Amino acid sequence: MNHYKKHFLLDPxxxxxxxxxxxxxxxxxxEVYQKIQMSLEREPVRFIVHDGIQALEAARKELSKYVNCHSDDLVFVTNPSYGINTIAKSFPLNKGDEILSTSLEYGAMDRxxxxxxxxxxxxxxKQEIALPIKDKKTFLEQFWSGYTNKTKAIFISHITSATGLILPVEDICVEAKRLGLITIVDGAHVPAQIPLDITALNADVYVAACHKWMMAxxxxSFLYVKKEQQHWVDPLLISWGYRSDTPSHSSFLDYHQTNGTRDFSAFLTVPEAISFMREHNxxxxxxxxxxxxxxxxxxFCELLNSEPICPLTPEFLAQLYSIPIQTSDPMGLHQRLFHEYKIEIPVAVQNGRTFLRYSIQAFNTPSDLDRLEQAILELKKQGNLL
Ligand SMILES: Cc1ncc(COP(=O)(O)O)c(C=O)c1O
Structure with missing residues (x-):
């Protein structure tokens, strides 16, 4: 058994x-999460209006250090969808404006x-990006061919969902600045999968999950907005922080942190997730x-008669790998892999193509991938995969 397995509660x-x-x-x-929820239940009022709020500030500071930005420019949100909805709803869009994105974005964000x-x-x-991606230069040429004089902002994933690709957002942010465009980056998969330095990236908006690779x-999750852009970002949910009677030094924090009654224990656990990662190198x-x-x-590409969708290098890949597959029943394949072979792996369809995406985390061993290979071989024999 891999020695990291013991640290997780996953079904063996x-x-x-x-x-x-x-x-x-x-x-x-x-365990820290449960302890925090216990203190919330022991004294809900004290926790929600005082102790929890102080802990929230400490957690925000820890997370800001981890992703390198000013702690006043980042707020916890429940998920990346919340963050992107906040931005999309407020973004000053006029008739005819364009938001330039790619054909590789997460479906909920497209919607x-x-x-x-x-x-x-x-x-x-949704600028079409041809797969396989040949190299960074070709990617950038394809992406920017979608730019017109109506483009107002860029929306792009730092790591894509169905295809698990690292996109060159650093280059895109530099060029977007030169063109005077707002940059909105969906980094749902980024924190703890690849190093993230928000200040160096210089995006205007960055949204990411702490409950994926950071293991909170x-x-x-969090929403970061650069100070100069905060003035147009309204709260998604209007509450006491809007036109607050007791404003703090930052209306960005007042607007987006006050959300009505909720259990924000998950946010408070982020410092523990960061120290766990530090402790375990x-x-x-x-x-x-x-x-x-x-x-x-x-x-896996050979096994499934497919071509890799990008160069097999850390420039494009981290802990996710998506294999193009051919099946007439993607959902059925997912069900069979889970129910018959006890393998939890997503089968995603995007732009008419189907991908089988594996994630590798600390507790995975080569035998996990051997098991996947075995399952694929059997399914191929039965004619379920080409
Ligand atoms: C690239 C990307 N963006 C956004 C999201 C949205 O996450 P959520 O549904 O938690 O808001 C995901 C979820 O996996 C994602 O992969």
């Missing part, structure tokens, strides 16, 4: 190859932008996982 009967969809909490992080663009008579432009409890773990993800890519 399941081969868990889907950390990308929802991370799992290490036991010490989950969000389409909704708000439609309302304003603006367009959400579900319902912990997590960047080494992440690098070992990335090596395993990349080293096995060719064998």
């Amino acid at each position: 009967d399941i081969t868990f190859l889907n950390f990308g969809s929802f991370g799992a909490c290490p036991k010490p992080v989950f 969000t932008w389409e909704y708000y663009c439609n309302r304003a008579g603006a367009s959400y432009v 409890p579900k319902g912990s 997590w960047w080494q773990v992440a690098s070992d996982c990335r090596d395993m993800a990349i080293k096995n890519a060719t064998r």
Whole structure:
């Protein structure tokens, strides 16, 4: 048994190859989470209006240090959808404006932008990115071919969902600045999978999950907005922080942190998740996982008669790897892998193509991928996969 397995509560009967969809909490992080919820239940009023708020500030500071930004420019939100909805709803869109994005974005985010663009008579432009991606230069040329004089902002994933690709957002942010565009980055998969330095990236908006690769409890994510851009970002939910009677030094914090009654224990657990990673030298773990993800890519592409969707290098890949597959029944394949082979792995469909995406986390071993290979071989024999 891999020695990291003991730190997780995951069902030992399941081969868990889907950390990308929802991370799992290490036991010490989950224990702190439960302790925090216990103090909330012991004295709800004191916790919600005083002790919890102080702890929230400390957690925000810890997280800001981890992603390198000013702590006044980041707020906890429950999930990346909340963060992107906040931005898309407030973004000053006029008739005819365009938001430039890619054909590789997460479906829920596409829907969000389409909704708000439609309302304003603006367009959400999903610039087609051809797969396989040949190199960074080709990617950037394809992406920028979607730019017009109506483009107002860029919306792009730092790591894509269905395809698990690291996109060159650093280059995009530099060029976008030169063109005077607002940059909105969806970094749902980024924190703790690859190093994140928000200040160096210089994006205007960055949204990410703490409940994926950072391993904090579900319902912990953040929204970062650069100080100069905060003035147009209204709260998604209007509460006491809007036109507050007791304003703090930052209306950004007042607007977006006050959300009515809620259990914000998951946010308060983030410092524990960060110390767990520090204690266990997590960047080494992440690098070992990335090596395993990349080293096995060719064998699965060969097994499934497909081409890798990008160069097999850390420039494009970290702990996720998506193999293009051919099946007439993606949902059925997912069900069979889970129910018959006890393998938790997503089968995603995007732009008419189907991908089987494995995630490699600390507790995964080569035998997990052997099990996947075995299952694929059997399914191929039965004619379920080409
Ligand atoms: C790239 C990307 N963006 C956004 C999200 C949205 O996350 P949520 O549904 O938790 O808001 C996900 C979820 O997996 C994602 O992969």
